[in-house]
Amino acid sequence: MGDIASLIFKRLGYGLITLLVISIIIFFMVELLPGDIAQAVLGQGATEENLAALREEMGLNKPAVVRYLEWLSGAVVGNFGESIVTGERVSSVITERFINTLFLAAYAAVIAVPFAITLGVIVALLRNTVFDRVANVLTLTSISSPEFFLGYILILYLSVKAQMFPAIASLSADMTFLELLHRTFLPALTLVLVVTAHMMRMTRAAIINLLASPYIEMARLKGTPPWKVIVKHALPNAWAPIINVVALNLAYLITGVVLVEVVFVYPGIGQSLVDAVSKRDFPVVQACCLIFAATFILLNLAADVGAILTNPRLRHPK
Amino acid sequence: MSIFVITYFGLLIGVSCLAAYYEKRSAFLMLFSLTLVSFVLGIVGGTGALRSVAIGAGMLAFAAGVSFAFREFLVAITPPKLAKEIKTAPLTASFGMFVIFTYAIAGIFAPWIAPYGESEVISSAFAPADANMLLGADQLGRDMFSRIIYGARNTVGLALLATMAAFFMGATAGLLAAVKGGWFDQFMGRFADVIMSIPSLIFALLMLSIFGPDITVIIIAVAIIYAPRVFRLTRAVAGNVVVMDYIEAAKLRGEKDGYLIRKEILPNSTAPLVAEFGLEFCFVFLLVAGLSFLGLGIQPPTADWGSMVRENATLISFGEITPLIPAAAIALLTVAVNFVVDWMLFRSSGLKEQ
Amino acid sequence: MTDTSAIAPGLKKDVLLKIRDLKIEGFTGETWVPIIKGVDLTLHRGEVMGLIGESGAGKSTIGAAAMGYARDGTRISDGSIEFDGIELTTSTEGEKRALRGARIAYVAQSAAASFNPSHKLIDQYTEAPLQYRIQKRLEAQEDAIELYERLRLPNPGEIGFRYPHQVSGGQLQRAMTAMAMSCRPDLIIFDEPTTALDVTTQIEVLAAIRDIVDQFNTAAIYITHDLAVVAQMADTIKVLLKGEEVEEASTEVMLKSPKEDYTKSLWAVRSFERPQKPRPENATPLISVQNVDASYTGGDKVLDDVSFDIYEGMTVAVVGESGSGKSTTARCITGLLPPSSGQILFKGEPLPPKYTDRSKDQLRQSQMIYQMADTALNPKVRISEIIGRPAQFYSGLKGTALKSRVDELLDLIELEPSKYYDRFPPELSGGQKQRIGIARALAAEPTFIICDEVTSALDQLVAEGILRLLDRLQKELNLAYMFITHDLATVRAIADEVVVMQHGKVVEQGPKTEMFKPPHHPYTDLLLSSVPEMDPNWLTTLLEERGVDNVGEAADV
Numbered sequence A: 001m002g003d004i005a006s007l008i009f010k011r012l013g014y015g016l017i018t019l020l021v022i023s024i025i026i027f028f029m030v031e032l033l034p035g036d037i038a039q040a041v042l043g044q045g046a047t048e049e050n051l052a053a054l055r056e057e058m059g060l061n062k063p064a065v066v067r068y069l070e071w072l073s074g075a076v077v078g079n080f081g082e083s084i085v086t087g088e089r090v091s092s093v094i095t096e097r098f099i100n101t102l103f104l105a106a107y108a109a110v111i112a113v114p115f116a117i118t119l120g121v122i123v124a125l126l127r128n129t130v131f132d133r134v135a136n137v138l139t140l141t142s143i144s145s146p147e148f149f150l151g152y153i154l155i156l157y158l159s160v161k162a163q164m165f166p167a168i169a170s171l172s173a174d175m176t177f178l179e180l181l182h183r184t185f186l187p188a189l190t191l192v193l194v195v196t197a198h199m200m201r202m203t204r205a206a207i208i209n210l211l212a213s214p215y216i217e218m219a220r221l222k223g224t225p226p227w228k229v230i231v232k233h234a235l236p237n238a239w240a241p242i243i244n245v246v247a248l249n250l251a252y253l254i255t256g257v258v259l260v261e262v263v264f265v266y267p268g269i270g271q272s273l274v275d276a277v278s279k280r281d282f283p284v285v286q287a288c289c290l291i292f293a294a295t296f297i298l299l300n301l302a303a304d305v306g307a308i309l310t311n312p313r314l315r316h317p318k
Numbered sequence B: 001m002s003i004f005v006i007t008y009f010g011l012l013i014g015v016s017c018l019a020a021y022y023e024k025r026s027a028f029l030m031l032f033s034l035t036l037v038s039f040v041l042g043i044v045g046g047t048g049a050l051r052s053v054a055i056g057a058g059m060l061a062f063a064a065g066v067s068f069a070f071r072e073f074l075v076a077i078t079p080p081k082l083a084k085e086i087k088t089a090p091l092t093a094s095f096g097m098f099v100i101f102t103y104a105i106a107g108i109f110a111p112w113i114a115p116y117g118e119s120e121v122i123s124s125a126f127a128p129a130d131a132n133m134l135l136g137a138d139q140l141g142r143d144m145f146s147r148i149i150y151g152a153r154n155t156v157g158l159a160l161l162a163t164m165a166a167f168f169m170g171a172t173a174g175l176l177a178a179v180k181g182g183w184f185d186q187f188m189g190r191f192a193d194v195i196m197s198i199p200s201l202i203f204a205l206l207m208l209s210i211f212g213p214d215i216t217v218i219i220i221a222v223a224i225i226y227a228p229r230v231f232r233l234t235r236a237v238a239g240n241v242v243v244m245d246y247i248e249a250a251k252l253r254g255e256k257d258g259y260l261i262r263k264e265i266l267p268n269s270t271a272p273l274v275a276e277f278g279l280e281f282c283f284v285f286l287l288v289a290g291l292s293f294l295g296l297g298i299q300p301p302t303a304d305w306g307s308m309v310r311e312n313a314t315l316i317s318f319g320e321i322t323p324l325i326p327a328a329a330i331a332l333l334t335v336a337v338n339f340v341v342d343w344m345l346f347r348s349s350g351l352k353e354q
Numbered sequence C: 001m002t003d004t005s006a007i008a009p010g011l012k013k014d015v016l017l018k019i020r021d022l023k024i025e026g027f028t029g030e031t032w033v034p035i036i037k038g039v040d041l042t043l044h045r046g047e048v049m050g051l052i053g054e055s056g057a058g059k060s061t062i063g064a065a066a067m068g069y070a071r072d073g074t075r076i077s078d079g080s081i082e083f084d085g086i087e088l089t090t091s092t093e094g095e096k097r098a099l100r101g102a103r104i105a106y107v108a109q110s111a112a113a114s115f116n117p118s119h120k121l122i123d124q125y126t127e128a129p130l131q132y133r134i135q136k137r138l139e140a141q142e143d144a145i146e147l148y149e150r151l152r153l154p155n156p157g158e159i160g161f162r163y164p165h166q167v168s169g170g171q172l173q174r175a176m177t178a179m180a181m182s183c184r185p186d187l188i189i190f191d192e193p194t195t196a197l198d199v200t201t202q203i204e205v206l207a208a209i210r211d212i213v214d215q216f217n218t219a220a221i222y223i224t225h226d227l228a229v230v231a232q233m234a235d236t237i238k239v240l241l242k243g244e245e246v247e248e249a250s251t252e253v254m255l256k257s258p259k260e261d262y263t264k265s266l267w268a269v270r271s272f273e274r275p276q277k278p279r280p281e282n283a284t285p286l287i288s289v290q291n292v293d294a295s296y297t298g299g300d301k302v303l304d305d306v307s308f309d310i311y312e313g314m315t316v317a318v319v320g321e322s323g324s325g326k327s328t329t330a331r332c333i334t335g336l337l338p339p340s341s342g343q344i345l346f347k348g349e350p351l352p353p354k355y356t357d358r359s360k361d362q363l364r365q366s367q368m369i370y371q372m373a374d375t376a377l378n379p380k381v382r383i384s385e386i387i388g389r390p391a392q393f394y395s396g397l398k399g400t401a402l403k404s405r406v407d408e409l410l411d412l413i414e415l416e417p418s419k420y421y422d423r424f425p426p427e428l429s430g431g432q433k434q435r436i437g438i439a440r441a442l443a444a445e446p447t448f449i450i451c452d453e454v455t456s457a458l459d460q461l462v463a464e465g466i467l468r469l470l471d472r473l474q475k476e477l478n479l480a481y482m483f484i485t486h487d488l489a490t491v492r493a494i495a496d497e498v499v500v501m502q503h504g505k506v507v508e509q510g511p512k513t514e515m516f517k518p519p520h521h522p523y524t525d526l527l528l529s530s531v532p533e534m535d536p537n538w539l540t541t542l543l544e545e546r547g548v549d550n551v552g553e554a555a556d557v
Helices: A002-031 A037-042 A048-058 A064-076 A090-125 A130-144 A147-161 A177-183 A185-211 A214-221 A226-263 A269-279 A282-310 B003-021 B025-077 B080-087 B091-108 B144-180 B182-196 B200-211 B215-242 B245-253 B257-293 B305-311 B313-318 B324-348 C059-065 C093-099 C121-131 C137-150 C169-181 C199-215 C227-233 C251-256 C261-271 C326-334 C360-365 C383-395 C399-412 C430-443 C460-477 C488-494 C522-530 C538-546
Strands: C015-027 C032-044 C048-052 C074-083 C104-107 C187-191 C219-224 C236-241 C244-250 C287-295 C301-310 C315-319 C341-346 C366-369 C448-452 C480-485 C497-502 C505-511
Touching: A002 A064, A002 A282, A002 B182, A002 B200, A037 A048, A064 A282, A090 A130, A090 A185, A090 A226, A090 A269, A090 A282, A130 A185, A130 B025, A130 B324, A147 A185, A147 A226, A147 B257, A147 B305, A147 B313, A147 B324, A177 A185, A185 A226, A214 A226, A214 C104, A226 A269, A226 A282, A226 B200, A226 B257, A269 A282, A269 B200, A282 B200, B003 B025, B025 B080, B025 B091, B091 B144, B091 B324, B144 B182, B144 B215, B144 B257, B144 B305, B144 B324, B182 B215, B200 B215, B200 B257, B215 B257, B245 B257, B245 C366, B245 C383, B257 B305, B257 B324, B305 B313, B305 B324, C015 C059, C015 C219, C032 C059, C032 C074, C032 C219, C032 C244, C048 C059, C048 C227, C059 C074, C059 C187, C059 C219, C104 C169, C121 C137, C121 C169, C137 C169, C137 C199, C169 C187, C169 C199, C199 C227, C199 C522, C199 C538, C219 C227, C227 C251, C227 C538, C236 C251, C236 C261, C244 C251, C244 C261, C261 C460, C287 C326, C301 C315, C301 C326, C301 C341, C301 C505, C315 C326, C315 C488, C326 C366, C326 C448, C326 C480, C360 C366, C360 C383, C366 C430, C383 C399, C383 C430, C399 C430, C430 C460, C460 C488, C480 C488, C497 C522, C505 C522
Parallel strands: C048 C219, C048 C236, C104 C187, C187 C219, C315 C480, C315 C497, C366 C448, C448 C480
Antiparallel strands: C015 C032, C015 C074, C236 C244, C287 C301, C287 C341, C497 C505
16 A cells, blocks of 8 residues: 555645646746736826835735745635735635536536446447447537537527526525526536537547457456446446546536636636636736636546556555 | 428438348438437427428538538549548548638638628628628628638637647657657656646636737747647657667667657658647637637737627527627537548547547 | 377367368458458367467467457458357357357467456456356355466465466466366367467466366367477467468377478478687677676666677677566667666777767667567658668768669668669568668678567568578678577577576576587576477476476576
């Protein structure tokens, strides 16, 4: 077990360092701003006095490294400073929205993951048949469509024409859970469509790759029935690739969520990011970017740890 | 039972029987499952649903016909060696080539094809389609069709430029890393890992918020975001070539890195690299479209598909499909490129499916 | 086994497997092409038949077909396969599945890849008996342990409870044989079971397989390309060439008096032997490896105090099993892996340890020929440029001078220049590619060539041709060769001096004639005696000499 523990620790450490480097990139990129933040906030017409006052207020007179360390130590405890535009604490704006985004992603994942993996395995077993080819064309089409295309099609047909679901996924505090699911169904479905296609293709590739192993042929030549070949011989070795597929696609959800939130006017963190970008509200942009990147890294980390834990060679060292 | 429904089922069942008789197993399975699905659809959705199925099937058949004809056309006009390759292309791939070809024509000859100027206001806002305007007018009364044609030039051109920039950076670094190995390879690998652990759209938004939405910024941002992906793939492909004994032989002969890359590695990695270019183009194209959809891409009044969707989105709530057209244009090109790439990957099989 | 009375007339009637006019096709991506073109095969109960042939002869395909199995991309297009009265070509998947594992079992070439990494060996063993409800789990496990013991696996009671990656290659191969035996099948297909193993490990596996097949009187089809191995194992030998049968006879008859020319040529291959040259007197060695230690980054020492000399115009064979460090030594000499201590002298002058620090002339002097001609030649470059580039690079030849040099080189390697000048490597056969590799080395006008297992990927006749060519070139151009090989037949044929390596150390070195005469170093002895000979009684005699418990890993020194 020692091997596994040390491998996982190494991987965790590597993830932490990556996150640190990313925080540096996110922070210092803003420093590359032509002029500085104060200039960007007040615009070209600002007077020297106003600029100086704002710089003083935002602590811009301190060296960048000091400000970075302050920002980072704040970020660790969830304090991202104040919004330039509204003056509100960034964390108070973002926290609730982040939870909303996580809810939407989880909603989509709960539907997409089992669905996509089952379909992926089925398509892998039916490879080179008509169904496989049709699935190939359909998934390629789905992957190729921008999220807003799928989203608007769903709105057009399921909301405007069929009037089954609301086109705008606004939330209110007094909703029941069922109502919530109903309101957010269309954005979730959009995400499901994109992610399922990706996940199906990757699962299919992973399974086909596995079925070509000599030990699968050996199992067949031992007279093992086909279902048992899959369950007993293929599946135990398929965990690592499948975990990888799931994590990669959950990470993909995180990016896809931004566009979907805008289409459905969903109060998530992606929407805040887009607003902040157009208003050049840098503390909010930095906070959102850091949160997205951290989630992304965490998911990749989970995939790698999963792969380590399910690897028989590592679980049973020599 | 309308005549349409009777013809519909009669045709399906008849053709299924023919397929079964001539032992076209896959065609039969397809047709007959369609028949079964149609029974259910007919009961649930009525004649309307069947009609849409029929229209869909007709469009598919039309697309297949066009693809077939286009493939034969390509086979006829290309030199024999290339023609032999193209002959093996499945219909999906030749459909893809046809779409790419059409877009290229539209993009290159946009000013001659488009009936009106890019930002020429010719009627009232959201005017419906008529004899002059194939697709109606947009929110400012500009001709939608003309703007879509111009969009082919602007949106695709931008994505192409950005992909080329990313590809140039990534592939050069990847080839160098494969040949040099050692710390350079290690460092570049780690660097790519870090960049890739920021989601691409988020990274693009960060850079755009700082430097403002400008075409140069978009190209540079996309190049920085996608170069690591190209780097990784090139490194992997070249890595498979570098371990070959002929590379060792050339190294021991005293050849320089430039010779190794040009003469020994590149000729053996072109197929996967070309496929990767197509794949990256799709990602970049979707990203650029997404950015302009968010209002952070190409700025008005330049015609751009992503922002056209956004600008006309309100029409959706009136049940209009106009805003879907530029979105469909984006999807169609991406699908087309993906179809071609899919075939190339299958041919070269030097690259695993993503 | 080798006793021909095993297939006495009385037994002959009891036919187990009857294949008639079998035709199998393979899919090339566009069309189906025939791989097996009408082969007949009759196997009796308890008989062991050796299928022998070069790569591409279709041996393995026939082996799979005997189980009614066609691999992906192949199909049985015609003929009949009758196993104990059951016609396999027309029976259903379910019927065939009921035979597999229970009555026909399979032993694959790569045991490491053919065991499922997620399950313990013994669980994979008991799978078939449980499936066919022959035994309960515990009984099956006891049975497994007994078989492990019979196959002389170390710790038979415990080894089955390990995972495949925890067991060595030779042991895995025996565990797989045990697994094939689990339902006591009537027929086992052995598909090159020892090809991936070292000679010293091969013996123990061969002995174990032979004993177990004998004890249970199981019929077997033994597929291999190694004549000497098949001579030990089989009662009858069937020779295949390109999907067709050449001839079939009992082992003794086949070895003594083969009928067909092709079979005779296979036997005759090992006839080439050239006289041994003495070292030139008072000469400086061309290459002198002095006290070289080396290791890969961060790893253990792979070379430990290696020293030997190579004189002008002589051939030094470096012999050892995989992992002995013979290829690493070559990497040190070429400068790909700088030694951690020690030095390499060229004509008495020390060479810079890294190849990047060596001058063009130093690089030119030593050239290399590789084992796999497929990976040694760039598939996208024309033959004229492959051969022409070194001439252009070192001697600055251009235009017609370059072309005539390439022609000259092609002549030298006995390939018609006009025919090969513009072709690409994938269009050539294995032997031709290897010749192009030789020409590329010669184009640099070297004095010293490293030949890394140059003949081991080639069919025997072709290999013979290459050896003769190398010998001729050595005489004409006064070349020195360092011949890396694990094949002692090659050593006998071409070497002047022999260096034996084991675990990164030089165990013994000297002139060839001395090396092949006792007394040897114990490892040299083991290595020499482990190489199968054509004599069908070789294994029996050897086991008697060494004692059954003293072979392979047990005899490791």
